[in-house]
Amino acid sequence: MLNKIWGAFFFVAFLVAAGKSLVLGDHAAWQAMVAAAFDMAKTGFEIALGLTGVMCLWLGVMRLGEKGGAVDLLAKAFGPLLHRLFPGVPRGHPAMGSVVMNMAANMLGLDNAATPLGLKAMGELQTLNPDPDTASDDQILFLVINTSAVTVIPATIFVYRAQLGAADPTDVFVPLLIATFCSTMVGLIVTASVQRLRLWDPVVLAYLGGMTALVAGMVFYFSGLEREVMERHSSVVSNFIIFGLIITFLALAAYRRLPVYETFVEGAKDGFKVAIGIIPFLVAMLVAIGVLRASGTLDLVLDVARGGVERLGWDARWVDGMPTALMRPLSGSGARGMMLEAMEVHGADSFVGRLVSVIQGTTETTFYVLAVYFGSVGIRRTRHAVACGLAADAGGIVAAILVTYLFFG
Numbered sequence: 001m002l003n004k005i006w007g008a009f010f011f012v013a014f015l016v017a018a019g020k021s022l023v024l025g026d027h028a029a030w031q032a033m034v035a036a037a038f039d040m041a042k043t044g045f046e047i048a049l050g051l052t053g054v055m056c057l058w059l060g061v062m063r064l065g066e067k068g069g070a071v072d073l074l075a076k077a078f079g080p081l082l083h084r085l086f087p088g089v090p091r092g093h094p095a096m097g098s099v100v101m102n103m104a105a106n107m108l109g110l111d112n113a114a115t116p117l118g119l120k121a122m123g124e125l126q127t128l129n130p131d132p133d134t135a136s137d138d139q140i141l142f143l144v145i146n147t148s149a150v151t152v153i154p155a156t157i158f159v160y161r162a163q164l165g166a167a168d169p170t171d172v173f174v175p176l177l178i179a180t181f182c183s184t185m186v187g188l189i190v191t192a193s194v195q196r197l198r199l200w201d202p203v204v205l206a207y208l209g210g211m212t213a214l215v216a217g218m219v220f221y222f223s224g225l226e227r228e229v230m231e232r233h234s235s236v237v238s239n240f241i242i243f244g245l246i247i248t249f250l251a252l253a254a255y256r257r258l259p260v261y262e263t264f265v266e267g268a269k270d271g272f273k274v275a276i277g278i279i280p281f282l283v284a285m286l287v288a289i290g291v292l293r294a295s296g297t298l299d300l301v302l303d304v305a306r307g308g309v310e311r312l313g314w315d316a317r318w319v320d321g322m323p324t325a326l327m328r329p330l331s332g333s334g335a336r337g338m339m340l341e342a343m344e345v346h347g348a349d350s351f352v353g354r355l356v357s358v359i360q361g362t363t364e365t366t367f368y369v370l371a372v373y374f375g376s377v378g379i380r381r382t383r384h385a386v387a388c389g390l391a392a393d394a395g396g397i398v399a400a401i402l403v404t405y406l407f408f409g
Contacts, residue, residue: 005327005330005331005334006284006285006288006334009288009289009291009292010288010291010292012292012295012297013033013291013292013294013295013297014295016029016295016296016297016300017029017030017033017295017296020296029294029295029296032294032295033291033294033295035294036287036290036291036293036294037287037290037291039290040283040286040287040289040290040291040341041283041286041287043286043344044279044282044283044285044286044287045279045282045283047160047163047164047282047340048275048276048278048279048282048283049275049279050163051159051160051163051275051278052271052272052275052276053271054158054159054162054163054271055156055159055271055272055274055275056268056269056271056272057268057271058153058155058156058158058159058271059155059267059268059270059271059274060263060264060265060266060267060268060271061155061246061249061264061267062153062155062249062267063263063264063266063267063268063270064249064250064252064253064258064260064263064264064267065245065248065249065252065253066105066267067253067256067258067263068249068250068251068252068253068254068255068256068258069252069256070104070248070249070252071101071104071105072104073104073252074103074104074107075097075100075101075103075104078100078103078104078207079096079100080203080207081203081204081207081208082096082099082100082103083096084198084201084203084204085141085188085192085197085204086099086138086141086142087138087197088128088136088137088138089125089128089138090128093124093128094124095121095124095125095127095128095138098117098118098120098121098124099121099125099142101117101121102117102118102120102121102146103145105117106118106146106151107151118142118146118373119372119373119376121142122139122142122143122373122374122376122377123376123377125138125139125142126139126377126378126379132377132378132379133378133379133380133381134379134380134381134383135374135379135381135382135383135385137195139374139379139385140191140195140382140383140384140385140388141188141191141192141195141197142373143369143370143373143374143385143389144187144188144190144191144385144388144389144392145184145187145188146364146369146373147187147329147363147364147365147366147369147370147389147392147393148180148183148184148186148187148362148363148364148389148392148393148395148396151180151361153242153245154173154176154361157172157176157357157360157361158170158173160336160339160340160343160357161343161348161353161357164340164343164344164348164353165347165348165349166348166349166353167349168235168239169348170235170238170239170242171231171234171235171238171354172238172354172357172358172361173234173238173241173242174218174222174234174237174238174407175234175354175358175400175403175404175406175407175408176357176358176361176362176400177215177218178215178218178219178399178403179358179359179361179362179396179399179400179403180361180362180363180396181211181215182215182395182396182398182399183362183363183392183393183395183396183399184392185208185212185395186391186392186394186395186396187388187389187391187392187395188208190387190388190391190392191384191388194384194388219403219406222234222406222407223406230407231407231408234407278333281333282333282336282337282340284333285333285334285336285337285338286337286340286341288337289323289337289338289341290341293341293345298323302319302320302322302323305319305322306319306320315405315409317351317352317355318355318401318404318405320342320346320352320355321342321352321355321356321359321400321401323338323342324338324339324342324356324359324360325359325397325400328359328360328362328363328365328393328397329363329365329366329367329389329390329393330365330367330368331365331368332364332365332368335359335360335365336360338356339356339357339359339360342356343356343357351404351408351409354404354407354408355400355401355404355408358400358403358404359396359397359400362396362397362399362400363392363393363396363397366386366389366390366392366393367386369389370382370385370386370389
């Protein structure tokens with residue numbers, strides 16, 4: 001899928017530029033596209049290189065949390081809920097342990113740990129599947145929760161915002177947390193409706209009701225503040241929570257008598273590898289998007305959409321975030337490229353810059369997760385997995401737009 005999208009960007013840009021030359025006599029697009037290709041290649045390299053220090057910091061902190069037992073604590077905290085959401089998994093079966101650990105790792109943003117645990121969980125769920133070619137209800141729900149997983153610390157979003165000059169890179173934390181929670185709830189409710197899960201179970205209601213009340217309380221509190229006060233309080237709350245989690249991870253590691261400095265450095269070493277490893281992917285996507293914009297194609301599409309929205313009498317600033325939103329279910333690197341390009345054009349602290357940051361952290365790449373997780377166990381018939389995953393994506397995107405207007409509009 002990504003191969004076709006990436007190639008299409010260049011071919012569409014070429015056709016639009018050719019049309020301008022032949023019909024309008026406008027030859028400027030050719031120079032603009034070549035200049036954009038070189039400029040965006042340089043930008044991609046500079047962004048990736050600049051990520052190194054911050055990635056080292058966050059991956060070091062995450063390693064403290066992982067080794068200190070934060071994943072285990074989250075697994076124990078959410079175990080009772082997941083036992084009821086996955087009724088096909090017998091108590092004591094190893095599949096439940098992997099499912100719980102995968103969810104916990106996702107919440108902490110431990111991608112390197114979450115993916116292997118997710119593949120392991122899918123493999124163990126497959127042992128309970130009576131039809132190995134067809135996805136079971138438990139496997140579908142597991143995938144949907146993965147594609148819309150709540151991430152408590154969206155570290156990579158903060159890193160990109162810092163690199164692109166955001167005054168307070170973490171100011172999107174509270175909006176992002178609200179939006180990703182909405183995405184997960186939509187995915188869960190839609191999947192539960194199809195699978196006829198008992199969401200009215202007292203334990204399930206207690207968990208979901210408590211989390212919903214917490215998020216609703218945050219929305220109610222912040223919506224009652226004036227714009228400047230809201231942004232200031234949101235920044236304080238975001239930074240307090242994030243630094244509090246760092247202290248908690250450090251305290252847990254110290255409690256387990258781990259060498260905290262050495263553990264941090266061990267995780268930080270991966271930061272350099274990650275930052276350098278994304279250079280080819282970042283350059284590839286930024287060049288393709290830059291060429292598409294330089295040809296005038298992207299601006300033309302957005303102008304048409306913006307005009308339609310304005311004719312309805314609506315504020316149209318959110319339209320510039322839609323390329324990121326539409327790319328998100330298809331490709332993580334593609335959506336990341338769209339996000340970075342939008343922040344480059346509009347500014348990291350602009351409405352659009354904050355919106356694309358929230359969208360990027362709200363959901364996962366549905367089709368990629370589906371292909372990898374189901375492909376790993378040989379499932380060919382996915383049943384309602386795609387529809388439920390896309391419903392979660394849609395819910396997250398709508399929530400991202402609404403909370404961005406609430407906090408930064």
